[in-house]
Amino acid sequence: MTVRAAWLTETGQTREDTRLTLSGLLTVNANAAENLPLKSRGxxxxxxxxxxxxxxxxxxxxxxxxxxxxxxxxxxxxxxxxxxxxxxxxxxxxxxxxxxxxxxxxxxxxxxxxxxxxxxxxxxxxxxxxxxxxxxxxxxxxxxxxxxxxxxxxxxxxxxxxxxxxxxxxxLRYPTVALGGIVPAGGFSGAYPGQYREESGVLQRWDGTVWVPYPKSAGGIAPSTPLLVSGSYVGQYREDAAGQLQRWNGSAWVYAEGRTTLLLSVSQSTAQSVSSGVWTAMNLNVTDVDDTAGWATNVYTVPRAGWWRVAGAVTWFTESTSGTRGSRIYVNGAGVPRATWQIGAGPGATTVGGTALLKLAAGDKVALYGLQSSGTTMTTLGGSGYYTSLNAEWLRS
Known part of the structure; x- marks a missing residue:
């Protein structure tokens, strides 16, 4: 017979009938397509x-x-x-x-x-x-x-x-559970959409193709380990690998505006010699705050795409009162025209700088440059109440 039952017929039930029908109470074996109807996960x-x-x-x-x-x-x-x-x-x-x-x-x-x-x-x-x-x-x-x-x-x-x-x-042993139960192991494919397993303490659901980490509940924040690759609905939140809050917008994860910020503040405490007439990168040796450790000597590697508020200022010593003094934000080796500031030299220490909103991509290189046109080499002021500095703050995607 091709249709079998357990504990139905008065006589003639075989051991194979019993094993085959009752094993339907176990999790399905998905190692091969032909296994799905009749084989269980041992x-x-x-x-x-x-x-x-x-x-x-x-x-x-x-x-x-x-x-x-x-x-x-x-x-x-x-x-x-x-x-x-x-x-x-x-x-x-x-x-x-x-x-x-x-x-x-x-x-x-x-x-x-x-x-x-x-x-x-x-x-x-x-x-x-x-x-x-x-x-x-x-x-x-x-x-x-x-x-x-x-x-x-x-x-x-x-x-x-x-x-x-x-x-x-x-x-080498691996567990099995009843059909619909949560298998406490990884390393295997799911047999049907809606099957669940737990791997490394994280609940996962088989969507028909891959295992998807499952949030604790609708509206819950998915934890960072393992990272939730795709969102299930617009407005879902997750925590990224750095512990920052992100929101699913329907196609991508974006950082939650007003909830997650990044700060950089670096400054110069020692004087730096600068030739006349040449834009020169400022070496900023004091790190006040750097949330992602992206600063190195005179370059900041942008960790996150979006709109940034960038402020820079260069303070010049009084070796000369001739020419102009300037500061400029550079991105990827090029000066930004709307983040360029120049003034004429004053009788004392001269500070020149400003603030700009810049849209940056992750991996962009940001630096502060200074310019003086006195006709001779000059130095910046570091310490003694005067600092050359660069600040950056991520605002929104």
Missing amino acids: GIVPGGFALTGATGSMTFTIGTGRAFVQGGRINQGAYPVAVTEPETLTVLDGDAQYDRLDLVELVVRDSVYDGTAATEALLRLVKGTPSTSPTLPNTPDGSALPLYQIRVPKGASAGGGGLLWESAVTP
Whole structure:
């Protein structure tokens, strides 16, 4: 028959009927398209099958647990298995020359399907092949669920101190849950839109193509780890990797206006020599505030696109009263005409500067330049109550 039921017919129900129908209560296996209708995601019930190695020996114990071992054939169904008492296994001594990898697995052997001439469930240790680059051995027979990998160093033996279990064992076990349950693991594809899993403490939903981190609730702020790639609705908020608030506008994440600002304030505390008639970058050696660590000597790397309020001022010493004094904001090596200020030299210290609104892109290079046309080399003033300075504040996208 092609239509089967469990606990319906008075006689004739087979073990395959029971396994196949009841395994529909488990999470679907999505590893291949042909698996979706009839195969379940095998795995352990979370929390079982802990491995404990005996110190100074080659012996270990697998603790109690429950699991579902999915058969390899489409109509084979999943086998419910329970280990009700701890099982002890012993690793064979290491090879004289090379390391090897051994495999600990939970196995169902069913002669109806695998030709093993056996009908049993067991915990099994499969010895690997020693090699300069050892690999895990293949499952000899039956339907198997991997639990652990054990690296056996060359020369390892009980007489030689046994295995260092903390470093020798790598977990391979993975969990399964009931259909609709949240799988507490990553590393697998979803089977249907609306399936959920938890990876590294973050809830994710399968949208039919990829796993999407899921906010705590509608209107909640999605956390920064892992970063929510696309928003679900206009007005959704997330926290970016730097801890700054962003809003989804329907096509892109933009920083929340009026809620998230960035500041830069740098200044010069020592005098700098400047040749006459040449725009010269100001070396600003004091950092008052730099929220993104974007300042380096005389250049600020813009961390965020949008409108910035940029202010600069250069203070000149009194070596000469001839010519003009100027300051200018440069972006990517070019002076900005509407962020250029010049005045005639005064009898004392001369400060020239101003403020401009500039639309900048992330990665742009911003700098403060100074100009003097006295005909001789002059110096800026640093300290003694006079500072040359550059300030920048992000305002909005």
